[in-house]
Amino acid sequence: MSAGGDFLGEVQAGVGARTLSSGMAHGILVLDVEPQDLVPLVKDLKGAFGFDMFLDVTAVDWPQRRPRFDVVYHFYSTRRFVRVRIKTRVDESEPIVDTLVPLYGSARYMERECHEMYGIGFRGNDDLRPLLLYEGFQGHPLRKDYPKQREQPLVPYREVEP
Amino acid sequence: MSTLPPLTTLPNPIRPAFTEGQTPGSVIVNIGPSHPATHGTIQIVAELSGERVLRTDVHCGYLHRGFEKECESHTWHNLIPYVDRLNYCSALINDFAYCEAVEKLMGVELTPRCRHLRTLLAEYSRIADHLTCVAAALMELGAMTAFLYLVTIRDYVYEHIADLTGARVTHSYGRIGGLARDLPDGWIGRLEQILDQMDTFVDRVHGLVDRNRIFIDRMRDIGVITTAEAVNWGFTGPILRSTGAPRDLRKDTPYLSYGELDFEVPVGIKGDNYDRYYVRMREMDESRHMIRQLIDMLEPGPINVDDRRCTFPDKDAVYTQIEALINHFKLVMEGPQVPAGEVYSAHEGANGELGFYIVSVGGGVPWKVHCRSPSFVHMGGVHRMLDGYQLADIVPTFGSVNMIGGECDR
Numbered sequence A: 001m002s003a004g005g006d007f008l009g010e011v012q013a014g015v016g017a018r019t020l021s022s023g024m025a026h027g028i029l030v031l032d033v034e035p036q037d038l039v040p041l042v043k044d045l046k047g048a049f050g051f052d053m054f055l056d057v058t059a060v061d062w063p064q065r066r067p068r069f070d071v072v073y074h075f076y077s078t079r080r081f082v083r084v085r086i087k088t089r090v091d092e093s094e095p096i097v098d099t100l101v102p103l104y105g106s107a108r109y110m111e112r113e114c115h116e117m118y119g120i121g122f123r124g125n126d127d128l129r130p131l132l133l134y135e136g137f138q139g140h141p142l143r144k145d146y147p148k149q150r151e152q153p154l155v156p157y158r159e160v161e162p
Numbered sequence B: 001m002s003t004l005p006p007l008t009t010l011p012n013p014i015r016p017a018f019t020e021g022q023t024p025g026s027v028i029v030n031i032g033p034s035h036p037a038t039h040g041t042i043q044i045v046a047e048l049s050g051e052r053v054l055r056t057d058v059h060c061g062y063l064h065r066g067f068e069k070e071c072e073s074h075t076w077h078n079l080i081p082y083v084d085r086l087n088y089c090s091a092l093i094n095d096f097a098y099c100e101a102v103e104k105l106m107g108v109e110l111t112p113r114c115r116h117l118r119t120l121l122a123e124y125s126r127i128a129d130h131l132t133c134v135a136a137a138l139m140e141l142g143a144m145t146a147f148l149y150l151v152t153i154r155d156y157v158y159e160h161i162a163d164l165t166g167a168r169v170t171h172s173y174g175r176i177g178g179l180a181r182d183l184p185d186g187w188i189g190r191l192e193q194i195l196d197q198m199d200t201f202v203d204r205v206h207g208l209v210d211r212n213r214i215f216i217d218r219m220r221d222i223g224v225i226t227t228a229e230a231v232n233w234g235f236t237g238p239i240l241r242s243t244g245a246p247r248d249l250r251k252d253t254p255y256l257s258y259g260e261l262d263f264e265v266p267v268g269i270k271g272d273n274y275d276r277y278y279v280r281m282r283e284m285d286e287s288r289h290m291i292r293q294l295i296d297m298l299e300p301g302p303i304n305v306d307d308r309r310c311t312f313p314d315k316d317a318v319y320t321q322i323e324a325l326i327n328h329f330k331l332v333m334e335g336p337q338v339p340a341g342e343v344y345s346a347h348e349g350a351n352g353e354l355g356f357y358i359v360s361v362g363g364g365v366p367w368k369v370h371c372r373s374p375s376f377v378h379m380g381g382v383h384r385m386l387d388g389y390q391l392a393d394i395v396p397t398f399g400s401v402n403m404i405g406g407e408c409d410r
Helices: A002-018 A035-047 A107-118 B067-071 B080-084 B091-106 B112-140 B144-165 B187-209 B213-219 B227-232 B238-242 B273-297 B315-320 B322-333 B374-381 B391-401 B405-409
Strands: A021-025 A028-033 A053-061 A069-076 A083-090 A096-098 A121-123 B027-031 B043-049 B052-059 B341-348 B353-360 B368-372
Touching (some): A002 A021, A002 A035, A021 B341, A028 A035, A035 A096, A053 B341, A053 B353, A053 B368, A069 B353, A083 A096, A107 A121, A107 B374, B043 B391, B052 B391, B067 B080, B080 B091, B091 B112, B091 B341, B091 B353, B112 B187, B112 B273, B112 B391, B144 B187, B213 B273, B213 B391, B227 B238, B227 B374, B238 B273, B273 B391, B315 B322, B374 B405
Parallel strands (some): A028 A083, A096 A121
Antiparallel strands (some): A021 A028, A069 A083, B043 B052
C-alpha cells in the first residue's frame, strides 16, 4: 500500500504543473484540472506513468454553482495497482470537454452515457447517440433539475376502458 | 376500443450506426433485443457476408430503470435493495461493494467476523454467478446435462443463501457497518456439504465438455482478444484474465479479508471462449478453497460495528429505552449521516471491476451514486470479439462475456 502511495506521490509531483490542485483522498490521487488541460494531462498519465485503463467517466451536477458541472474521470494502472481521479469543471452554457476516445477505446461507450445523462459534450467523439435512453428522449435525466417522476413513454398509454 | 397505433408507426428506439452495407452482397441483420439465444436484453445490429459477421453495433439500455436517479432520493440504507438488483446473479457482492464505499466515507472499521463473513459470502456469490454463466453458455451449445448439473448446484446455493438472508436472488443482506443478521444454526455444516457436492458436480462437467470435440470446435479460437486490446477496451475480470494477465483486485488491491487468504489467480492462454470458460471453472475452485479457509477463520463476535451513526439499536432496547427509540427513528427517517466528500471504491465482482463512486454533501441522502459496472464497459468493446467470426459464434462469445442486463443498463 505504501509503495502505491509513493508512486502516486511521484505522479503528483510529475503532473502538478498541469493541475489546479491535487491531493490524496481515500487512497486515490485526485487532480483538479482546467478543461483545456485535460487531454495533455491524460496523455502524460498514460504515457509516462502507465495509467493504461480508463475506468469511468461521469459528471456531478451542482445547480447552485458556477461552473455547474464536475466531469469526473477515473483511471487505473494495471502495473502499479493504483487509481487516479481527474476532475474538471464545465459550465452549463458550454458543457464541452475533449474526448479521450483516441487514447482509450473504452471511453467511447462511457462518454455516450455521460452525454445522454448530463448533456456533457465530448468534442471529437463522433458517436454520441443515446445509449441507455432512446432516440428522441428529451432532456438529461441525471441533471438535478430533471424531475424524477417525468414520463416520456415511447409507446403511448392505452386509455382505460370504462 | 384500443387506441394503440399500429406497430409500423411506432418510432424506432435506436438509431443503428449503419443502415447500409459497406461490402457488395452483404446484408444487415437485427438480433435482439429479445432473442432466445442471447440471455440478456441486448440488441446487436450486424452486417453479414453470408454467415460471416463483418461488423456489429451493440445497443443496450432495454433494462434501464434509472438506478442512479432513484438513489438520489433515498437514504443511504434504503437504496441497498436497489444495489442488489444490479447484478442479480451475485447480489451480495454488490451489497458489500456499495456498503464499503459508504463505510469509507464514514470512517467505519468493520468487525473481524463481519469482514470474514462478507468475504465468504462474496466468494459464495461468485460461485453462483460463475455457475450461472457457465451453465447458460453450455446449454446454448446444447450441453443440457452439464447445464442441469451446474444449475442443480446453483439451486442448492440459492436455497442455502435464502436460509441466511430470506431471499433466493436479491438478498438485501449488507448493512452499512455490518450485516443484517448472523448465521443461523447449522448453516456452516450445510455449506460444507454443498461445497463437497460441488466438487463432484464440477468434476463431472469437466469430464463432459473439456475434451469434447463439439465444444472445442465452438469455443477454441473464437472471440479472441489480446491483453493490450482488453485493457484498451476496459475489460476486467475473467475476460482480462483469460488473455493471460493475472489482474485481480482481490490480489492487487486486497480488501475485506483477501489479504489473509491463500489463493491463486487463474489465467487463460489466448483470450478465446474456451479460456474464458476455463478461467471461470478454475475461479470456482479457488473460491471453494477460500471459503474453506474462511470457515476455519470465523470466530464468534459481533457482526455490526458499535457505531450509533449507522448501526440500528437492538429491538429490545428500541421498545424500552427512549435513546434507542430516537436513534432508531433518526436512522430510519433521516438516514445515516454521512460526512460530505466523495469516494470511489471497487470490488472484484464476478464479471470484473465493480466500482461505486459516491458523492455526499452531508446528511442522510446521497448527492450522487454512480456505479461503474463491468457489464456496461464490456458491452462497449464486445464488438471486437464478435466481428470477423461466424453468426453462430455470437451465441457462445456473448455467453462467455456474461452480460448481466441489470448492471449493464442500471
